[in-house]
Amino acid sequence: MYTLIDGSPKKQQSNSKYFLEYISKHLDEYHIYNINNNYKLILDNIKQSDTIVLAHPLYVDSPNYSTLSLLEYLYNNKDRVANKNFYVIINCGFREGEHNLTALSIIKNWCTKSNVNYMGSLLIGAGEIVGKPKYKLICKKALNNLKLFSNCIKNKELSKDIITTMDLLNNKIYCKLANKSWNKKIKRNKK
Amino acid sequence: MRTIIHDLNENNLKKLKFNKNDKIINALECENHCIGCFSCWTKHPTKCIYQDNFSNIASYIKDSNEFIIITDNKFGCFSSSVKKVLERCIGYVLPYFTIRDNMIHHKLRYNKQLSLKVYVYGNINKEEIMSFNALTRAVSINIGTTKYKAYFINNIKEIDNVYIN
Numbered sequence: 001m002y003t004l005i006d007g008s009p010k011k012q013q014s015n016s017k018y019f020l021e022y023i024s025k026h027l028d029e030y031h032i033y034n035i036n037n038n039y040k041l042i043l044d045n046i047k048q049s050d051t052i053v054l055a056h057p058l059y060v061d062s063p064n065y066s067t068l069s070l071l072e073y074l075y076n077n078k079d080r081v082a083n084k085n086f087y088v089i090i091n092c093g094f095r096e097g098e099h100n101l102t103a104l105s106i107i108k109n110w111c112t113k114s115n116v117n118y119m120g121s122l123l124i125g126a127g128e129i130v131g132k133p134k135y136k137l138i139c140k141k142a143l144n145n146l147k148l149f150s151n152c153i154k155n156k157e158l159s160k161d162i163i164t165t166m167d168l169l170n171n172k173i174y175c176k177l178a179n180k181s182w183n184k185k186i187k188r189n190k191k
Numbered sequence: 192m193r194t195i196i197h198d199l200n201e202n203n204l205k206k207l208k209f210n211k212n213d214k215i216i217n218a219l220e221c222e223n224h225c226i227g228c229f230s231c232w233t234k235h236p237t238k239c240i241y242q243d244n245f246s247n248i249a250s251y252i253k254d255s256n257e258f259i260i261i262t263d264n265k266f267g268c269f270s271s272s273v274k275k276v277l278e279r280c281i282g283y284v285l286p287y288f289t290i291r292d293n294m295i296h297h298k299l300r301y302n303k304q305l306s307l308k309v310y311v312y313g314n315i316n317k318e319e320i321m322s323f324n325a326l327t328r329a330v331s332i333n334i335g336t337t338k339y340k341a342y343f344i345n346n347i348k349e350i351d352n353v354y355i356n
Binding site: 008009010011014057059060061062063064065066068069071072075094095096098099101102105106107108109110112113171172174175178179182185186188189 | 224225226227228229230232233234265266267268269270271274275277278281286287288289290294295296316318319321322325326329330333
């Protein structure tokens with residue numbers, strides 16, 4: 001059985017949840033938890049699982065507060081998470097997936113200290129775009145990587161650390177489009 | 192002025208010297224965490240949507256010349272308590288993107304060179320030190336400063352030997 005954990009603090013549909021829902025379509029037996037759920041409930045499900053999949057956003061170059069807080073809780077109960085398989089998906093709003101590498105190193109340190117079997121990662125850039133079904137035509141490469149990663153999870157195989165960057169747009173154009181979208185949000189909020 | 196965010200208990204905090212106008216923020220007292228609403232970017236610039244003692248830290252940082260973080264080591268990262276406060280300071284930068292150091296980052300809201308010092312206490316291994324150094328560097332790029340350093344203190348009792356006032 002799989003325990004899928006959506007680490008996003010957002011109450012509405014999050015990008016992390018979108019990625020987990022995509023993966024869950026390839027799995028038979030799983031439970032999806034949001035980080036706002038009771039930690040004990042998540043731990044109880046982990047005890048019955050052999051594989052954990054965590055998806056979280058990048059906040060201040062590291063796992064977001066709620067994810068970090070759950071990791072601290074699980075570490076304090078490490079006898080119950082030891083030897084489980086562990087996959088992670090980290091997404092950020094910047095175009096380049098490399099921004100997630102520092103957070104990944106923190107996750108790997110947690111795995112080592114908790115005696116968890118680190119199985120691989122998917123590091124997603126432009127998560128705000130990749131995580132929205134309406135943009136799926138321009139995110140073919142990222143979604144292909146998500147498919148590859150899902151297959152590894154389904155077969156409980158080791159995956160390499162896959163870095164996904166929005167390669168259809170260059171940095172300059174990406175900044176321009178993102179800034180336009182921020183202006184729209186600011187204008188909407190002024191009304 | 193300095194902004195100091197810490198997760199120390201009262202006994203360890205007492206060992207450190209502070210200046211009269213330092214803004215000292217005890218992360219252990221922070222109850223509300225960032226919910227990713229971006230209100231501090233798109234609605235009330237720099238101000239967190241939660242109105243409590245932690246809603247306006249970005250403006251304290253703006254008025255400081257040093258930004259000091261004192262944190263327990265958690266897997267090569269800030270403790271979750273300190274992290275909770277840091278996520279409520281993102282209004283210090285703008286939501287807009289720009290290219291800095293060949294990568295995309297947020298545009299800076301203020302044109303100033305802060306000095307960033309991170310004091311990490313607790314047992315720490317080589318990999319965690321590497322993560323912390325990378326994390327400190329990444330944060331410094333995001334807040335637009337080239338003056339940064341992480342200090343490591345294995346024994347919390349020795350924090351006053353390492354911490355420089």
